[in-house]
Amino acid sequence: MEPTVVCRKVSKVYRQDSVAVHALVDVDLVIPRQDFLCLYGPSGSGKTTLLNLIGGLDRPTSGEIIVDGQRIDDMESGALAHLRLHRIGFVFQAYNLIPVLTARENVEFVMQLQGVPAAERRRKALEILAEVGLEGLADRRPAELSGGQQQRVAVARAIVSEPALVLADEPTANLDSKTAENLMQLLVHMNREHGVTFVFSTHDRLVMDFSRRLIGLRDGRIVEDRRREAAA
Amino acid sequence: MSSTVRLLAVLAWRNLWRHPGRTGAILFALALGVWSMVSLAGLTRGVLESQLERAIANLTGHVQIHAPGYRDDPVVEHSMPPPGPELRAALATDAVSAWAARVRVPAIVVSERESAAVTLVGIDPAQERGLSFIPDAVVAGRYLESADDAGLLIGRKLAERLETRLGWRVVLMSEGADDELADRGVRIVGVFDAEPEAIETSYVFVGRRAAQQMLRLGERISEIALVAPERNRIQGLLERLRAAAPGLDVRPWTEIEPLLVLTEELSNVVLVIWYLIVFTAMSFGLVNTLLMAVFERTREFGLFQALGMRPQLIVGQVLGESLILIALGLALGNAAATLTLRWLEGGLDLSAFAEGFEMVGYSPVLYPEVAASDVLVANLLVLVLGLIASLYPAWRAARHVPVQALTRT
Numbered sequence: 001m002e003p004t005v006v007c008r009k010v011s012k013v014y015r016q017d018s019v020a021v022h023a024l025v026d027v028d029l030v031i032p033r034q035d036f037l038c039l040y041g042p043s044g045s046g047k048t049t050l051l052n053l054i055g056g057l058d059r060p061t062s063g064e065i066i067v068d069g070q071r072i073d074d075m076e077s078g079a080l081a082h083l084r085l086h087r088i089g090f091v092f093q094a095y096n097l098i099p100v101l102t103a104r105e106n107v108e109f110v111m112q113l114q115g116v117p118a119a120e121r122r123r124k125a126l127e128i129l130a131e132v133g134l135e136g137l138a139d140r141r142p143a144e145l146s147g148g149q150q151q152r153v154a155v156a157r158a159i160v161s162e163p164a165l166v167l168a169d170e171p172t173a174n175l176d177s178k179t180a181e182n183l184m185q186l187l188v189h190m191n192r193e194h195g196v197t198f199v200f201s202t203h204d205r206l207v208m209d210f211s212r213r214l215i216g217l218r219d220g221r222i223v224e225d226r227r228r229e230a231a232a
Numbered sequence: 233m234s235s236t237v238r239l240l241a242v243l244a245w246r247n248l249w250r251h252p253g254r255t256g257a258i259l260f261a262l263a264l265g266v267w268s269m270v271s272l273a274g275l276t277r278g279v280l281e282s283q284l285e286r287a288i289a290n291l292t293g294h295v296q297i298h299a300p301g302y303r304d305d306p307v308v309e310h311s312m313p314p315p316g317p318e319l320r321a322a323l324a325t326d327a328v329s330a331w332a333a334r335v336r337v338p339a340i341v342v343s344e345r346e347s348a349a350v351t352l353v354g355i356d357p358a359q360e361r362g363l364s365f366i367p368d369a370v371v372a373g374r375y376l377e378s379a380d381d382a383g384l385l386i387g388r389k390l391a392e393r394l395e396t397r398l399g400w401r402v403v404l405m406s407e408g409a410d411d412e413l414a415d416r417g418v419r420i421v422g423v424f425d426a427e428p429e430a431i432e433t434s435y436v437f438v439g440r441r442a443a444q445q446m447l448r449l450g451e452r453i454s455e456i457a458l459v460a461p462e463r464n465r466i467q468g469l470l471e472r473l474r475a476a477a478p479g480l481d482v483r484p485w486t487e488i489e490p491l492l493v494l495t496e497e498l499s500n501v502v503l504v505i506w507y508l509i510v511f512t513a514m515s516f517g518l519v520n521t522l523l524m525a526v527f528e529r530t531r532e533f534g535l536f537q538a539l540g541m542r543p544q545l546i547v548g549q550v551l552g553e554s555l556i557l558i559a560l561g562l563a564l565g566n567a568a569a570t571l572t573l574r575w576l577e578g579g580l581d582l583s584a585f586a587e588g589f590e591m592v593g594y595s596p597v598l599y600p601e602v603a604a605s606d607v608l609v610a611n612l613l614v615l616v617l618g619l620i621a622s623l624y625p626a627w628r629a630a631r632h633v634p635v636q637a638l639t640r641t
């Protein structure tokens with residue numbers, strides 16, 4: 001089966017004034033379908049940069065990235081937006097919900113851009129909100145939800161249209177340990193039940209414990225790539 | 233409505249009310265601007281309209297027919313025969329609301345104490361109804377009874393200047409058709425009031441046949457004046473009149489009173505300049521508000537892109553916010569202007585400045601006149617230019633690379 005993500009010799013160099021910062025150096029990585037892996041490493045190791053490049057939010061300085069069978073490193077921005085809309089889900093550390101929309105509307109947002117009919121959109125949104133434990137909170141706006149609840153809405157938004165890949169940047173960073181554990185169990189469930197590939201970047205031991213594959217990064221290079229038995 | 237358009241509309245509407253104070257302030261500014269545009273247009277158009285109507289009623293009419301040379305030298309030699317059957321037929325159509333044949337020559341009126349140069353107008357009193365001001369302007373004495381009436385109608389101001397009064401006699405003098413002096417003693421049977429006051433000192437009226445007798449004109453006349461149902465739709469009528477009166481000088485009011493046309497054109501230019509000044513002030517507020525909103529929501533726009541929203545839709549969302557603001561501003565501004573103009577329907581009394589107004593031919597009471605074209609131009613200008621001005625903030629919102637926008641704090 002074709003892997004979800006392939007990175008070949010991917011490098012990213014940022015320029016800060018006249019200084020070149022090598023965020024990623026010749027990264028080679030293959031992520032098979034339904035993988036549940038975690039990028040870990042100290043701050044500045046290149047975790048978030050790699051996640052952004054795989055998600056098409058940024059472009060590599062050199063190298064090749066293939067997501068869901070499509071080469072994205074030189075893809076035109078409209079096509080990239082189309083790929084993100086239909087094949088990739090994002091969960092951000094800061095939740096990044098749309099403040100003027102309710103929980104249900106936030107979850108419906110992507111489907112609305114996809115042109116899913118209103119009734120189907122509403123049904124799917126309410127189902128997924130119930131699945132993430134937010135039944136009865138669908139009409140609340142983000143400001144009326146706790147951090148954990150907001151992150152669940154973000155997860156629901158990321159997975160509701162069943163993308164091939166969900167990229168989650170420090171998804172538990174703002175959550176207490178109990179909420180974080182519940183969230184990870186939910187993601188494992190989604191991975192198993194819906195076949196979604198998950199890639200996390202994290203410092204959090206808990207996230208690593210739940211992951212079946214750990215990829216260590218240091219100074220923009222992969223220093224470890226191992227499979228393991230996950231906690232759940 | 234497609235789900236994407238609905239989404240953009242919802243986002244635009246709700247985002248506007250994230251800062252009700254800011255949105256309210258720019259709405260107030262937009263409404264104020266539109267109100268000033270429409271109200272000023274209404275007042276300006278009212279002033280122009282009253283000036284035009286007054287000039288037309290003050291013996292101008294919509295069309296005048298003269299003998300060649302009369303307009304350059306309006307003397308008795310440049311008289312013409314009364315309208316023949318063909319011209320009468322052209323004047324009898326629905327395209328003509330009223331018409332009158334007049335004698336109109338320079339004359340001198342002499343009282344016991346003073347004399348004054350005037351224009352002697354010989355009229356058929358019945359024909360002047362619905363055509364000129366004089367039937368309704370008599371404030372003392374009586375109006376003329378027939379074309380044979382040899383009584384004199386004199387302006388109030390002229391009567392004062394000549395130190396004469398109703399019932400007294402004055403002498404009219406002019407050049408007769410035989411090049412000899414023509415004079416006649418006449419009794420003042422009516423005094424009229426007119427605006428501007430210059431009309432009161434410029435014209436005296438007698439019955440047309442009485443004037444023809446005095447001037448030894450026979451049946452000849454100086455002019456035919458007429459009004460049409462609409463002053464700006466007389467082109468066809470002019471052509472028919474010219475065909476029916478070959479050799480005569482047939483002219484529309486726009487040629488008889490070119491200053492009025494110039495005034496109207498100048499007012500249009502002034503209005504457009506005013507529109508642009510107001511719009512420029514409004515657009516600064518509008519663009520500033522949108523730029524602030526875009527700057528505050530940079531992360532959100534990055535998020536939209538990360539979630540797969542195309543940059544064009546982000547432009548659409550910002551333009552949607554602008555469109556809602558402009559539409560609400562237009563609605564409020566137009567409503568306020570409508571109320572204002574309705575309140576002024578009975579006239580804006582500027583009698584305190586009456587002398588100044590009369591000097592330039594304006595009535596001291598202004599009646600606003602709303603022209604649909606003025607309202608349409610003001611609204612379209614604000615809408616179209618407002619959206620064009622909003623393109624910059626919209627472009628700013630859409631130009632970020634998603635990752636840069638998302639990492640912005």
